[in-house]
Amino acid sequence: xxxxxxxxxxxxxxxxxxxxxxxxxxxxxxxxxxxxxxxxxxxxxxxxxxxxxxxxxxxxxxxxxxxxxxxxxxxxxxxxxxxxxxxxxxxxxxxxxxxxxxxxxxxxxxxxxxxxx
Amino acid sequence: xxxxxxxxxxxxxxxxxxxxxxxxxxxxxxxxxxxxxxxxxxxxxxxxxxxxxxxxxxxxxxxxxxxxxxxxxxxxxxxxxxxxxxxxxxxxxxxxxxxxxxxxxxxxxxxxxx
Numbered sequence: 035x036x037x038x039x040x041x042x043x044x045x046x047x048x049x050x051x052x053x054x055x056x057x058x059x060x061x062x063x064x065x066x067x068x069x070x071x072x073x074x075x076x077x078x079x080x081x082x083x084x085x086x087x088x089x090x091x092x093x094x095x096x097x098x099x100x101x102x103x104x105x106x107x108x109x110x111x112x113x114x115x116x117x118x119x120x121x122x123x124x125x126x127x128x129x130x131x132x133x134x135x136x137x138x139x140x141x142x143x144x145x146x147x148x149x150x151x
Numbered sequence: 152x153x154x155x156x157x158x159x160x161x162x163x164x165x166x167x168x169x170x171x172x173x174x175x176x177x178x179x180x181x182x183x184x185x186x187x188x189x190x191x192x193x194x195x196x197x198x199x200x201x202x203x204x205x206x207x208x209x210x211x212x213x214x215x216x217x218x219x220x221x222x223x224x225x226x227x228x229x230x231x232x233x234x235x236x237x238x239x240x241x242x243x244x245x246x247x248x249x250x251x252x253x254x255x256x257x258x259x260x261x262x263x264x265x
Contacts, residue, residue, distance in 0.1 A: 038194070067252070076157075076240050076255030077195065090252065125194055139185070140253065142194030 036060060038143035040126050046149045047116045055111045055146045057126030064132035066109050067140060068101055069125040077125055083109060084132045116150045123147045154178050155243050157256025164231055165264050172226045172259045174241035181243040184217065185253070186226050189238045198239070199226075231263045 039058040047053050059066050065084055069077035070093075079093040085106035094101070098117075103109040113120055127140040156175045164170045174184075185200035201208045201215040201224065208215045212229040228235055238260050242253040 074258070076242075076257050077253075078255070079252045082252060093252075127194070138183070139197045139200070142187075142196065144192065144194050 038126055038128055038141055040124075040143035040146050042146060043144065044147050044149075046151065048151055049117060050115050052112065052114045053116055053148060055113075055124050055148070057109045057111070057143060059107065059109070059126065059128030060130075060141055061107075063128035063130050063141070065129040066103055067127045067129075068109070068111050069127065069142075070095075071123040071125055071145065073122070080111070080124075113148070116148075118150050121148055121150045154254045155241060155256045157241050157259060159259060160257070161260040161262075163262045163264065166231065166233060168231050168263070170228050170231055170235075170261055170263075172239055172241070172261075173223065174225065174243075174256050175221075175223045176243050177222070178243070178245065178254075179222070180245040181254075183244045184215070184224050185242050185244075186213075186215065187240045187242060187255075189240065189258075195240060228261075231261075233263050233265050236261055236263050 041056045067082050068080040070080055071077045081101045082090040083103040086103050098114045100112045123145040125142050125145045127142045129140050154177050158173050162170050186198045187195035188198045189195040199210045199213045199215055201217050203219050206217050214227040217224045238258045240258045241256045244253045
């Protein structure tokens with residue numbers, strides 16, 4: 035498939051565990067976004083990458099959240115010492131346009147649902 | 152501060168009806184207003200989008216109406232079908248930063264009954 039792929043689709047973690055969520059964007063897409071979607075809410079911005087550069091991390095809720103995209107393609111969102119309030123769906127989205135161009139349509143993956151017990 | 156306010160929270164219409172979903176925004180720097188459709192277990196998908204230089208845009212059965220002075224925009228779904236049952240999100244962004252970080256509304260859960 036040519037869409038945005040995320041894994042795992044479901045993750046259950048005990049409070050205090052570290053988790054890593056993976057995103058494979060559409061091939062060739064320059065921009066990559068991470069969003070957090072709580073139950074019954076709209077997605078909320080976490081962080082933005084243009085290629086391998088993290089240009090905006092203003093939405094990350096705490097220093098327990100860390101994202102990387104070392105080769106400008108696959109990205110990983112890592113959450114350390116998970117808390118119950120981290121339970122949400124984490125959505126990855128990509129766009130063929132980069133900074134300096136209005137991003138326009140974002141292509142979202144199906145998300146990774148994290149449940150912290 | 153919620154920058155994009157969406158209403159209603161949920162909506163039920165009969166097949167063939169015209170559901171209307173409304174959004175209001177605060178930030179006058181917003182210059183791109185998309186609507187996303189999300190089915191359960193799926194990611195949001197772009198439905199239709201408008202820029203503030205036009206007051207209306209139609210794509211198939213979906214129409215966006217935009218009122219720049221009131222800072223409001225709405226989605227109309229003509230001849231709604233059961234397959235339109237989904238959650239709809241309005242969003243807004245500005246290109247001033249060089250990339251557009253979408254700010255989403257809280258969503259409207261639409262049910263179209265047969």
